[in-house]
Amino acid sequence: MKSVTRSIGALIGSLLLVLSGCGAQEEEISSGEKINVVTTIAQIGEPISVIGGDRVNVESLMGPSVDPHLYNATQGDIKTVEKSDIIFYNGLDLEANMVEIFDKISESKPVLAVAEELPQDALLEDTEGAVDPHVWFDLNLWRQAIDSAVNELKHYSPEDADYFEENKQQYFDELEKVEMEAEKIADIPENQRVLVTAHDAFRYFGNMHDMEVIGLQGLSTEDELGISDINETIQVIKDHAVPAIFVESSINQDSIQAVIDGAQEDGVDVALGGELYSDAMGESGTEEGTYIGMYRHNLDTIYDALYEGAE
Template sequence: MIKNLLILLVLATTISCKTDKKDNSKLNIVTTTTMITDLVKNIGGDYINIEGLMGSGVDPHLYKASEGDVTKLVNADIIFYNGLHLEGKLVDVFEKMKSKSPIALAEEIDKSTLIGSEYFGSNFDPHVWFNIEYYKQFVKKVTAVLSEKDPKNSVNYTENKTQYLKKLEELQNKVISLIETLPNEKRILVTAHDAFNYFGKSYGFQVVGLQGLSTATEAGVQDVQKLAAFIIDNNVKAIFVESSVPRRTIEALQAAVNSKGHEVKIGGTLYSDALGNAGTVEGTYIGMFEYNVNTIVNALK
């Protein structure tokens, strides 16, 4: 509570004495999740300054703004975030920054196509980036916003959009080809929390998460035992750790399954709420998506 009050005080103070831009010839952009940061970099290229608040392995469900984050947000020309209550603990900060008009990219999606969820204030599952078609909508929105704010570079943004959409189309085709090698009856994806429902809906997987949709909820003993029984009944061969969720939750599930005389392996670590380390293939949206699919398919075959 005290920390929140301090951040709001910093917010009020910083708004009244905004600092100069790093480079007056470029837009200053602030993003929240690594997925959005990567997207904006692909569209903005060298024509923008960008700062992402969250890094690799950071859980956006639990992320709290620091005083430094507030300063970055205040000095931004544009703020892009996921929305649908993914960044739940940043809501108060965004509410105080209405004059900045932070842009929730997921709000562009037709709500009738979203997966419902009682765990979030939006009443929808916010992990929409696991539907590549939704991510393409993000790309188009970001391009439109950058072009409006910086019309002199609109041609460059549009060219970058065209190239990136082509790469996403290639990714989609590659993903479909990989998944087609996995029989339908083996398409059961058990992970630490339900971040992959849109992935499952797109590619025909039954997705089961130990902690539900939000990592803010804790899995109890009954949850572990119930899921262990499901794994045995469905002869699931592998379960998966997530990069932004403690490994112990899945290890506890594995132990519960093994104690009942059924062997289940940990099939690998999936990137869910954050990309991999910057500078690696998995540190990009396209690299992350392809890595996840390869990991899932290879473990479940």
């Protein structure tokens, strides 16, 4: 633990040196110059790249299969941050190992935790009172979070405000289409509308689409998984005749396989429903590498496994 603390401290120290060195170079954005935006997760970065269009350069620190709960900043991240004009991150302890760094950076440039801009009463908590950070699975809440980021872009570059607003409205129109497509989840028999995944990342999804959600681990992938968690999940599968459960692209599959194996030993047949994107999106250049494409993939995968499996 001491070595980890020293590493983080060294990174913060490096950041302070970098930021103090470039402070004198900070100037208002000139006409035609792109805004360099750095985000932690692609769920923020990709929508901002669409809305920002040719007025922004966007780089996300955490790519496909990266677990933000466990992520630590690298020296390469410091160089990326040095070039940035604005930084957006989720907040709510999703990127817990980077909060101290962001607090330091915010002294010299705009830094916004987009999920922390949401109304407190809209946020979900676990049984111990910890706030669930996975708000991008509620389309309405994520629309608000992205809107807060766009407002920051407008404030930084007022001359581009109308451009950003027009692109944002077009993007939000596409989100409304996804919301309409999601209505098919209601076709899954209510008793079997149970979503079992590796960790508790889909509670906002379940809240929006009227599904019971069970995550083997808690809100963070650092939470411990016990035999009792597996056995309780198997019992839920039995009680609801759940036809399929799901792995996550950024989480080890062993826990879900343990549930499948345990259920089979107990005489319960449950299938692997497919892979969902939770804390990370797909590869850049693919449909699943976009926020809308990722969301549609999850909708289709859940629907196909639970609706067809229930028939």
